[in-house]
Every structure is written in structure tokens, then in C-alpha cells.
Amino acid sequence: xxxxxxxxxxxxxxxxxxxxxxxxxxxxxxxxxxxxxxxxxxxxxxxxxxxxxxxxxxxxxxxxxxxxxxxxxxxxxxxxxxxxxxxxxxxxxxxxxxxxxxxxxxxxxxxxxxxxxxxxxxxxxxxxxxxxxxxxxxxxxxxxxxxxxxxxxxxxxxxxxxxxxxxxxxxxxxxxxxxxxxxxxxxxxxxxxxxxxxxxxxxxxxxxxxxxxxxxxxxxxxxxxxxxxxxxxxxxxxxxxxxxxxxxxxxxxxxxxxxxxxxxxxxxxx
Numbered sequence: 001x002x003x004x005x006x007x008x009x010x011x012x013x014x015x016x017x018x019x020x021x022x023x024x025x026x027x028x029x030x031x032x033x034x035x036x037x038x039x040x041x042x043x044x045x046x047x048x049x050x051x052x053x054x055x056x057x058x059x060x061x062x063x064x065x066x067x068x069x070x071x072x073x074x075x076x077x078x079x080x081x082x083x084x085x086x087x088x089x090x091x092x093x094x095x096x097x098x099x100x101x102x103x104x105x106x107x108x109x110x111x112x113x114x115x116x117x118x119x120x121x122x123x124x125x126x127x128x129x130x131x132x133x134x135x136x137x138x139x140x141x142x143x144x145x146x147x148x149x150x151x152x153x154x155x156x157x158x159x160x161x162x163x164x165x166x167x168x169x170x171x172x173x174x175x176x177x178x179x180x181x182x183x184x185x186x187x188x189x190x191x192x193x194x195x196x197x198x199x200x201x202x203x204x205x206x207x208x209x210x211x212x213x214x215x216x217x218x219x220x221x222x223x224x225x226x227x228x229x230x231x232x233x234x235x236x237x238x239x240x241x242x243x244x245x246x247x248x249x250x251x252x253x254x255x256x257x258x259x260x261x262x263x264x265x266x267x268x269x270x
Contacts (some may be wrong), residue, residue, distance in 0.1 A: 042083035119194025127166040135161035148251035209241040
């Protein structure tokens with residue numbers, strides 16, 4: 001049997017080995033290659049490593065062995081191993097650092113494009129959401145907010161701004177505007193519950209929403225809150241949600257760390 005250390009040196013100089021191809025150890029992780037499969041070998045390797053990262057059997061912050069060692073261990077070519085690692089880097093699961101090597105990142109939050117809240121999605125994914133309330137104020141609606149909520153520019157609306165984290169890692173800055181008389185919000189409730197959960201508790205039933213996903217560069221404030229560098233790529237999402245009577249009840253403008261978050265969707269041919 002071949003035994004291979006996928007993980008090299010970790011913080012503090014410790015070592016931890018992950019088993020590959022038939023070996024068994026405390027991590028009990030295996031990577032195998034089926035050369036008769038039509039699936040490219042690099043993808044077979046990448047998918048199995050991804051599963052280990054998502055399950056944290058390859059823990060965040062751990063450093064992988066170099067490409068040559070991994071290729072030799074798995075019996076694949078170096079270009080194949082490089083492609084597998086590149087695939088995981090592109091998905092935000094690994095990061096290459098000069099002078100350090102390739103390190104495991106915390107698995108991204110994968111969110112489907114559905115009418116749900118980030119708080120609910122994190123709970124469903126088994127993550128631990130926490131919220132820091134940055135702003136809860138009434139102010140006069142700017143033209144874009146007024147248009148989304150179908151009110152006159154300058155109408156007083158409620159603004160809520162929060163920093164949402166998952167397992168202690170900041171992932172999104174959430175800014176929402178609501179009609180002022182829609183629901184009574186308080187800081188404690190907003191830090192303990194998702195906004196949609198609070199709306200449901202108040203009898204507001206959201207039935208449909210218009211949503212757009214885009215990208216932007218981080219401002220200085222966003223970078224500071226999210227632990228990114230200024231100008232880093234961020235995912236953006238704007239959403240106008242409507243209740244069961246067709247009234248706009250919420251306008252959201254959110255930014256997400258691209259290194260920790262992604263949207264996914266299913267496309268159907270018509």
C-alpha cells in the first residue's frame with residue numbers, strides 16, 4: 001500500500017498526514033484514481049480533495065505537500081496534479097502563498113439562487129451564523145431605494161446594515177431598506193435572527209423577488225469589515241422582495257467575499 005502525506009507542515013511546525021490510496025490513519029481520508037473512467041483524472045482528484053476540505057478532514061490553514069510529492073504519491077503526472085490544485089484554487093478552497101506553499105481555505109458558502117435569507121441558508125448548511133449590527137436608522141430614501149420600494153424620493157424608510165459571519169469568519173455586509181411602518185425592529189432581534197425570520201414572525205409573507213448578481217471592488221470600509229484588501233473582488237446581490245399582495249417590502253444591497261462565497265443555480269433547457 002502507498003502512504004502519502006497530503007498535508008505538510010502546519011502552524012507551529014506540527015505535522016499531520018492524510019492517507020491516500022488504501023492507507024488508513026486518524027483522518028481516514030482516501031483519494032483514488034480510476035483510469036478507465038471517462039472523467040478526467042485531474043477532476044477525479046480535485047473532487048475528492050474538495051470533499052475532504054468541505055468536511056474539514058483537510059482542516060483550514062493546513063499546508064499541502066508540493067505538487068511533485070502529491071503527483072508521485074497518486075501516480076499521476078505533475079501537470080495533472082497542477083490542474084487539480086488549480087481547480088480548487090479557482091473555487092476558493094485552496095490558496096497559493098509565496099514562501100508558504102498551497103494552503104487549505106475554509107470551504108465557501110454555497111448558496112442557491114432561491115428566495116431565502118443568508119442566515120437561514122447558513123443554518124441549513126450546518127454553519128454557525130453570527131451578526132454584528134452596524135446601523136439601524138430611519139432616513140430619507142435615495143432615488144434607487146425609493147424606486148425599489150415604490151415610494152417618493154425622500155420618504156422616510158428604515159435602513160438596516162449588518163456584518164454577517166459564518167463560523168467566526170466575516171462573509172457579507174448586508175444593507176436592507178424597508179418601509180418604516182412595515183415591522184418594528186430592534187438591535188437584539190437583528191443580531192440573533194435573520195431579517196426574513198423577523199418578517200415572517202411579524203406576519204409579512206414574502207412570495208417573490210427580483211434579484212441581480214454582480215461584482216464590485218471592495219471599498220476601504222468594506223475591505224476593513226470583511227478582512228479583504230481594498231479593491232479586492234466582491235460578489236454583489238441586489239434584491240427587491242414582494243409580499244403576497246405584490247407590495248415591495250424589502251430592498252437589499254449586499255456584498256460578499258468572493259473568496260468565501262458563491263451563488264449556484266440550475267439551468268433548464270426550454
